[in-house]
Amino acid sequence: MAKIDFKPGNMLYPLPAVLVTVADKQGKPNIFTVAWAGTVCTNPPMVSISVRKERFSHAMLLETGEFVINLTTEKLAYATDYCGVRSGRDVNKCKELGLHLIPGKEVKVPRLSESPVNIECRVTEVKELGSHDMFLAEVVAVSVDDAYMDEKNSFHLEQADPIVYSHGTYYAMGKELGRFGYSVRKKS
Numbered sequence: 002m003a004k005i006d007f008k009p010g011n012m013l014y015p016l017p018a019v020l021v022t023v024a025d026k027q028g029k030p031n032i033f034t035v036a037w038a039g040t041v042c043t044n045p046p047m048v049s050i051s052v053r054k055e056r057f058s059h060a061m062l063l064e065t066g067e068f069v070i071n072l073t074t075e076k077l078a079y080a081t082d083y084c085g086v087r088s089g090r091d092v093n094k095c096k097e098l099g100l101h102l103i104p105g106k107e108v109k110v111p112r113l114s115e116s117p118v119n120i121e122c123r124v125t126e127v128k129e130l131g132s133h134d135m136f137l138a139e140v141v142a143v144s145v146d147d148a149y150m151d152e153k154n155s156f157h158l159e160q161a162d163p164i165v166y167s168h169g170t171y172y173a174m175g176k177e178l179g180r181f182g183y184s185v186r187k188k189s
């Protein structure tokens with residue numbers, strides 16, 4: 002089998018495609034889609050999102066230094082795409098999509114009610130990288146939809162039907178292949 006060389010670019014897939022909520026200083030909210038998002042540290046819990054300066058949301062991120070990452074699901078796939086191709090400059094995306102925002106617990110920015118996991122973030126550093134500015138942030142609160150908790154108080158994200166984004170396409174999750182450490186676990 003031969004290898005074909007591509008020009009260097011972003012090929013790290015699949016990725017989460019998340020709905021990020023932001024607000025301006027007056028509290029006017031907006032929502033937009035981000036795939037350049039990542040976990041960067043466990044303790045303290047930290048994430049990053051990379052955002053182009055021309056996004057309407059970019060100025061809001063700078064103004065408040067806060068955002069909420071809202072995980073997306075099969076039910077939210079249409080909204081995930083829509084919020085990534087329409088700007089809050091021109092349209093009230095939540096109103097158009099019938100989505101509901103609820104206040105953040107630790108940040109002034111709202112959470113998306115329809116999302117199963119809301120990750121509230123406070124920016125610690127903005128790094129200008131080129132096409133994108135990276136907003137490095139500490140996670141200050143996490144809330145999950147109680148519909149996915151079991152009687153043992155365990156959270157089942159898989160029941161929310163999360164989606165991934167890979168090379169321009171949204172996918173539902175596939176079949177389970179094994180849990181963490183299964184390669185070395187003794188068979189009982």
Ligand SMILES: Cc1cc2nc3c(=O)[nH]c(=O)nc-3n(C[C@H](O)[C@H](O)[C@H](O)COP(=O)(O)O)c2cc1C
Pocket residue numbers: 018031032033034035036037038051052053055056057058059081082084085086087088089090166
């Ligand atoms: C799947 C997907 C992923 C995206 N990821 C990013 C991203 O990581 N960073 C970014 O700046 N824009 C990204 N975009 C584009 C913005 O979401 C889009 O320009 C949006 O309209 C910006 O909204 P706003 O102008 O209301 O802020 C993505 C779009 C889609 C559809």
